[in-house]
Amino acid sequence: MTTHSFAKITPRKIAIVGAGQAGLLLGCALLHQGYAVTLVTNRTAEEVWSGKVMSSQCIFDQALQIERNFGMNQWEAQCPNVNGIGLTIPTSDGKGEMAIHWRARLNACAQSVDQRVKMPGWMTEFERRGGDLRIENVEIPQLEALTESHDLVLLAGGKGEIVNLLTRNDARSPVRQPQRQLALAYVTGMERSGPFECVNFNLIPGVGEYFVFPALTTQGSNETQACDIMVFEAIPGGPMDRWADVKSADQHLDVCLGILRDYLPWESERCANVQLTDANGILSGRVTPTVRNPTLTLPSGRVVMGLGDAVMVNDPITGQGSNNATKGALHYFDAILRNGDKPFDKAWMQSTFDGLYEGYAEPVIRWTNSLLFPPPDHIVRLLATAQHAPRVAQRIANGFNDPRDYGSYWFDEDATDAWIAQESQSRAA
Template sequence: MRRIAIVGAGQAGLPLAFGLLDHGYEVTVVSDRTPDEIRNGKVLSSQCMFGAALQIERDLGVNDWDDVCPSVEGISFTLQSPEPGGGPLIDWKARLDRPGQSVDQRIKMPAWLAKLEARGARVSIQKAGVAELEALAKSHDLVVLSAGRGEVAQLLERDASRASFDTPQRALSLTYVHGLKEANDYARVSFNAVPGVGEYFVIPALTLSGPCHIMFFEGIPQGPFDLSRDALSPSEQLDAVRRLLRTYLPREYDRAKRAELTDAQGVLAGAFAPVVRKPVLSLPSGRAVFGLADAVVVNDPISGQGSSSAAKACKVYLDAILARGDQPFTRDWMEQTFEQYWSYAQFVVQWTNSLLMPPPAYRVQLLDAATRTPAVASAIVNGFDDPPALFPWWEDEHACEQFITQRQAAVPVTG
């Protein structure tokens, strides 16, 4: 029986633990907080998982919220005039081929930790530094570092050849609320972009007190949407959110007028720099630790890929570990396994980074074409489930023009 330690109790590490237990591995999970501390703490993210990632959870038998979590049936996109009180310049919506889902991690992670322990995993509550990693590496065949937050992830070296930014590109703030008016037609993520100001999202979700919505701002640093500059109380943050909506997104303000906080811990504000790190950490002893998911690839949440990418990274690593059999987990194997994941993740990084920059003219034309051609809107929306499918036409002007022409030509002529 091979022994594997997973440091980090999140969206990648815990499903990996389930998959390994299913195949007879001895698993240790290291979390820096108890289930109760996670459940009673601040919200952790504005997560939204799309169909392919949810299927990974279902295949592992750990998706327990299908019957209670609101489905994300589609995505709408609005390019709003940056003038206060201005209207939409571009406005469209489309359905996802496979619905998405957003479960508050304060529900998900404690439930998974308890289930893992009941199934025989050893759950260790401790902060992991170099000394703890050394001890784990000595007593286990493989140590996987899946903790993207905290000092331990900083031990992995930044990959300057793949990381485009070294400072935060957006100031982030999210507020979990009840009472926000549902979108008409079908439940969806509302993606609102205000040029020169930032972005605002509404995400249907499930929290500790039931179905809710996440109001999520991505503000250009030091701009009007930057709510991280002041230490706001939860109620002050909600008031500030409503003031911004009334000024910049009046249609979204109408939806949020009666919104109330889900709980005092349902707010978060801050900023971080997107980064790509090298996947292998060499400890002083010479033993190696293998980085997973957002310990290695951290994207800005503007593309909503964090949780889905974590699940997909988990799948790549799980398959590679199982295929390794009794062979040692060498540095070369770790690097090759990460490259398998990078063949997917590079498109997520490229797409996400493009959303943080002013769009070129051809991409504005693409977004505008989606208002008249449902097939264009559908392709963009379903790219959230499968980002590589957005290429090359998202990044190449000529390919984009061809893509629009082909999709328009496929529209049947009536009348």
């Protein structure tokens, strides 16, 4: 684990409500630095393992490196690698042909570990490092009790009424309603595609998106297995929005496969022998992209701070949710250590979150939200150029690792067209 140069202080008491990517990672990292950490969640490790899938997480190298540095990469050796990004846009005539298609390698691999595997493992690791793990529901009285006994309380749960007490920041949340009907399926038996494993993105104009990538998931009561995660993003009310009347896991998968047959025959061909990993390997719903204000003042006047999905919820279309949570955990970790013996007051909380949002999250959120709307002409030209310009394709692909790079061209038509022209001249030379 990477060591930090912060001065050693008297161990302080930190409480984290929520056992997800951000909360567990931060809790384990603080324990390693000598902090006394309490983590409160409403499900046991066994309940998480045997429950429904929670996400379609794909974590890219920068975030994976944070896990490595904190000694939290327990599944790296057995998890399939994602070595590239592929992009396909079908022709608009409905004939099932590709108008744009390319694949590009990532500079370093990505991985996806089912949260039903990861969170139970991290809960075990949290207790192994000396953490106090409590299984209970948390409402205002429990938050009040935690703030009485701890120096800092972080609310890291991404769902539920308690999280909604963190108010929406309208200025930072320009998207006001869900832009996609989401559905995913964890499957085995999918045929491999291409010379290296990719996140294969398929963008169907006016209909929605489909992407698929390899992952590691549960098998039985305590084993793991490789799988693929199929993710559908349907424009609400459109021809791909077909899950409203689904009553069973098998019916859910049938709807997914029917969409592939109708719109993406090259993906359908890979799925002739797929089957669900388990009856709980499905999920559907809608997400409103939201940035919340990071502090909650309790009736006592004491203040709780939001972390991870509790304060920033992205649409999964760019696969940045777990990456944002991981980088957010590191940002909070550094800020907590820098704060030393000083109070974790409301000003510190706001400043810490603003540093994360302005320094990293804002450009990621802006890029993610942009993909929920029809692409401007210069982006279509760029994606088409990438078919014949490997350097363009590779830069676009590696932006998933650090999406801040998109800020230098994605939103600027002149910058994009200048880059396209430069690449065209380079190929002609």
